[in-house]
Amino acid sequence: MSDQTTSGPVLAADGTPLKRSLARALRLQKMRALALIAPLLLFVLITFIAPIADMLFRSVENQIVSETLPQTVVALADWDPTTGEAPDEAVYRALAADLKVAVEDKTHTRLGSRLNYELTGASSLFRKSGRKVKRMDLESDTSFKEAFTDIDRKWGEVAIWETIQTYSPKYTNGYFLNAVDMRKGPDGPEARPENQQIYMMLFGRTLFMSLVITMSCIILGYPVAWLLANLPTRTSNLLMILVLLPFWTSLLVRTSAWKVMLQQQGVINDTLVWLGLVADDARLVMINNQFGTIVAMTHILLPFMILPMYSVMQTIQPSYLRAAKSMGATNWTAFWRVYFPQSVPGIGAGSILVFILSIGYYITPEIVGGNTGTFISNRIAYHISSSLNWGLAAALGAILLAVVLLLYYVYDKIVGIDNVKLGG
Amino acid sequence: MADIHSSDAFVEFERVQKSYDGENLVVKDLNLVMPKGEFLTMLGPSGSGKTTCLMMLAGFETATHGDIRLDGESINNIPPHKRGIGMVFQNYALFPHMTVAENLSFPLEVRKMGKSEREAKVKRVLDMVQMGEFGGRRPAQLSGGQQQRIALARALVFEAELVLMDEPLGALDKQLREHMQFEIKRIADNLGITVVYVTHDQTEALTMSDRVAVFDDGRIQQLAPPDTLYEQPENSFVAQFIGENNTLEGVVKEINGDVALVRLDDGELIDCKPVNVSKPGERTRVSIRPERVEYNKERLQEGVHTLKAEVMEFIYMGDIFRTRLKVAGNDEFIIKTRNAPDQVRLQPGTQIEIGWLPQDCRALDA
Ligand SMILES: Nc1ncnc2c1ncn2[C@@H]1O[C@H](COP(=O)(O)OP(=O)(O)OP(=O)(O)O)[C@@H](O)[C@H]1O
Ligand SMILES: [Mg+2]
Numbered sequence: 087m088s089d090q091t092t093s094g095p096v097l098a099a100d101g102t103p104l105k106r107s108l109a110r111a112l113r114l115q116k117m118r119a120l121a122l123i124a125p126l127l128l129f130v131l132i133t134f135i136a137p138i139a140d141m142l143f144r145s146v147e148n149q150i151v152s153e154t155l156p157q158t159v160v161a162l163a164d165w166d167p168t169t170g171e172a173p174d175e176a177v178y179r180a181l182a183a184d185l186k187v188a189v190e191d192k193t194h195t196r197l198g199s200r201l202n203y204e205l206t207g208a209s210s211l212f213r214k215s216g217r218k219v220k221r222m223d224l225e226s227d228t229s230f231k232e233a234f235t236d237i238d239r240k241w242g243e244v245a246i247w248e249t250i251q252t253y254s255p256k257y258t259n260g261y262f263l264n265a266v267d268m269r270k271g272p273d274g275p276e277a278r279p280e281n282q283q284i285y286m287m288l289f290g291r292t293l294f295m296s297l298v299i300t301m302s303c304i305i306l307g308y309p310v311a312w313l314l315a316n317l318p319t320r321t322s323n324l325l326m327i328l329v330l331l332p333f334w335t336s337l338l339v340r341t342s343a344w345k346v347m348l349q350q351q352g353v354i355n356d357t358l359v360w361l362g363l364v365a366d367d368a369r370l371v372m373i374n375n376q377f378g379t380i381v382a383m384t385h386i387l388l389p390f391m392i393l394p395m396y397s398v399m400q401t402i403q404p405s406y407l408r409a410a411k412s413m414g415a416t417n418w419t420a421f422w423r424v425y426f427p428q429s430v431p432g433i434g435a436g437s438i439l440v441f442i443l444s445i446g447y448y449i450t451p452e453i454v455g456g457n458t459g460t461f462i463s464n465r466i467a468y469h470i471s472s473s474l475n476w477g478l479a480a481a482l483g484a485i486l487l488a489v490v491l492l493l494y495y496v497y498d499k500i501v502g503i504d505n506v507k508l509g510g
Numbered sequence: 511m512a513d514i515h516s517s518d519a520f521v522e523f524e525r526v527q528k529s530y531d532g533e534n535l536v537v538k539d540l541n542l543v544m545p546k547g548e549f550l551t552m553l554g555p556s557g558s559g560k561t562t563c564l565m566m567l568a569g570f571e572t573a574t575h576g577d578i579r580l581d582g583e584s585i586n587n588i589p590p591h592k593r594g595i596g597m598v599f600q601n602y603a604l605f606p607h608m609t610v611a612e613n614l615s616f617p618l619e620v621r622k623m624g625k626s627e628r629e630a631k632v633k634r635v636l637d638m639v640q641m642g643e644f645g646g647r648r649p650a651q652l653s654g655g656q657q658q659r660i661a662l663a664r665a666l667v668f669e670a671e672l673v674l675m676d677e678p679l680g681a682l683d684k685q686l687r688e689h690m691q692f693e694i695k696r697i698a699d700n701l702g703i704t705v706v707y708v709t710h711d712q713t714e715a716l717t718m719s720d721r722v723a724v725f726d727d728g729r730i731q732q733l734a735p736p737d738t739l740y741e742q743p744e745n746s747f748v749a750q751f752i753g754e755n756n757t758l759e760g761v762v763k764e765i766n767g768d769v770a771l772v773r774l775d776d777g778e779l780i781d782c783k784p785v786n787v788s789k790p791g792e793r794t795r796v797s798i799r800p801e802r803v804e805y806n807k808e809r810l811q812e813g814v815h816t817l818k819a820e821v822m823e824f825i826y827m828g829d830i831f832r833t834r835l836k837v838a839g840n841d842e843f844i845i846k847t848r849n850a851p852d853q854v855r856l857q858p859g860t861q862i863e864i865g866w867l868p869q870d871c872r873a874l875d876a
Binding site: 403405406408409410411412413414415416417419420423424427428 | 568569570589590591592593594595596597599600601603605606607616617620621664665668
């Protein structure tokens with residue numbers, strides 16, 4: 087190119103290429119914006135993103151076996167459990183060496199309880215062996231296999247070795263299999279025995295009950311939202327306060343109030359008996375079951391349904407209904423063909439909110455759910471605080487997260503997320 | 511316009527009153543008779559009760575008192591959806607979740623019309639408003655003028671004999687508005703429908719209507735064809751409200767048949783046509799249109815009274831000249847002259863004499 091000046095890059099007033107000075111100006115703007123949100127970003131990162139990432143990691147992480155029994159894992163690698171025979175002497179020797187270190191670090195009991203999730207009895211086996219392994223001498227003892235089978239017969243069986251071998255890799259899908267009522271078998275994943283299956287049923291129940299709760303909220307909330315949007319301001323403000331009132335009361339208080347209302351010696355039953363509608367010895371069971379959970383949660387989540395519906399309905403001008411009627415539509419047709427379709431985005435927003443909130447709800451089902459009304463989240467809480475099986479809790483949580491994201495995606499495909507409005 | 515006999519009345523308001531709060535009457539005493547096929551405009555300042563009247567006719571508000579009749583039948587107790595009145599709303603009220611074609615076929619669907627018939631009618635009405643290709647669009651994808659046409663089409667598609675329009679062109683720019691005024695008028699004439707049209711744009715009212723009802727204070731101040739309204743206002747509110755107008759105040763000195771002699775407040779005498787005055791001594795407000803004022807002595811009639819005036823300001827407006835004068839103490843006196851080759855451009859400070867034909871100068875209520 088001979089004509090450099092005209093075909094070259096456009097220059098800014100100070101002679102730098104225009105593109106570069108524009109980029110610099112924009113970068114400065116972005117940095118400033120970033121600095122403004124940095125505290126929030128940091129906060130979210132530390133308190134939210136990081137724990138979730140950690141949880142997702144825990145659901146597959148399984149380093150405890152290979153870290154506590156490093157030599158055993160190596161020695162056991164070639165062993166074939168299908169022969170039906172216990173591994174050879176070298177493996178037992180390695181186990182003795184590993185256990186001695188583990189006992190000193192006091193990590194063998196942790197390993198025991200970890201393996202206990204997979205094989206009942208592993209915990210006590212490790213505790214017992216830990217106590218006795220101190221007396222073994224790596225230099226002089228000859229048959230460690232004998233020594234271990236003397237401590238417990240189980241060391242001579244295939245089961246425990248198979249479990250150790252199965253869980254020796256650093257990562258496992260075992261928690262996830264467990265979370266969907268399966269387990270690792272010799273020929274890959276297999277279903278657990280019927281009497282141990284629980285999680286799929288719980289997932290199903292959680293989804294079903296959340297759906298029922300969402301439906302009840304729509305049915306109960308729609309007329310209220312309509313009133314809120316169409317009454318004169320003064321009256322609707324009063325109604326709005328009534329809708330918001332539950333927000334200002336503690337969740338526990340509200341849930342406990344339902345206990346008082348619904349229990350067999352409670353207000354409702356007493357009234358029914360007093361009215362003679364129900365015999366005294368046949369009082370209705372309305373709490374500590376699914377019914378109780380649905381009633382209490384519908385009540386608690388109702389405002390989350392009403393508010394988005396209300397803010398959408400507020401933007402629907404009354405002239406639409408008038409126009410429909412002037413064209414000959416009856417009140418019902420005008421509502422159904424003109425008003426309702428325009429209020430659907432509000433229903434959509436409310437439903438997503440209520441459904442996602444209820445799918446992960448914990449306190450209310452815990453208090454009023456009894457055995458048949460608990461959610462998957464109660465099980466997760468149990469594994470976190472009682473059984474301490476964090477890996478399983480993490481796997482259950484990860485599945486729950488995936489289900490919610492999947493539902494969100496499906497919803498987007500069917501309804502369209504841009505059809506969801508939280509306000510005008 | 512000659513009296514319309516109740517026998518061929520299509521829309522009738524008889525002594526209708528309306529109050530929203532039980533304290534103030536928004537509509538005070540409305541009497542109105544419309545024959546079939548008329549294009550009647552309700553014109554009036556904001557808050558004068560125009561929309562309220564329309565809503566009572568459509569059935570969305572009930573009259574507090576009085577009778578509204580459609581084709582001889584009282585409609586006070588007929589719900590809106592059975593009145594069969596087409597309506598164009600100020601904000602169009604096109605259903606945003608339906609396409610244009612669905613919007614148009616809605617009134618036909620609720621009338622349980624067959625699919626093929628519906629489609630034929632929708633197509634016909636779309637062609638009528640020249641929007642043939644837009645059937646598949648959503649209202650949000652149309653311009654203001656296009657939405658306006660669809661709203662009009664929707665009020666017409668079910669062949670209502672009476673169509674109400676509440677400031678349908680309020681949101682459009684001037685050029686489009688003028689175009690749509692013409693379109694609406696053409697379509698209404700072609701279909702022979704009766705139209706009640708609400709606006710507060712007086713040019714719109716004058717150019718479109720067969721008759722104009724000027725509203726103020728919950729009453730019809732004057733109901734007349736546009737030319738009568740402009741040239742023969744019956745009271746000073748109408749004279750002020752319609753078109754540009756000069757007023758001079760004074761006292762009636764004497765009345766001789768068609769001519770009243772008025773002594774203005776600064777002592778000068780002028781000739782007027784008595785409209786709202788009946789006897790000497792009454793105070794009056796004299797109204798004269800700017801284009802009826804003459805300052806060229808040669809064109810003035812022999813023997814009429816003239817007034818001295820001082821030119822305050824000359825404004826060149828292209829087709830006309832607008833000159834502001836000080837006359838009888840009023841320095842807001844406007845005259846308008848055509849921009850013709852022989853027209854004089856009055857320079858500020860010039861002293862001139864102005865006059866007019868007695869019938870152009872109307873002595874109204876004070
Ligand atoms: N729903 C209502 N409740 C109470 N007062 C009302 C209501 N609608 C209208 N009004 C009052 O009635 C009067 C007339 O209102 P209307 O809407 O008929 O006026 P308008 O002539 O259509 O005015 P505009 O040209 O501004 O549309 C106003 O003073 C208004 O405040
Ligand atoms: Mg109005």
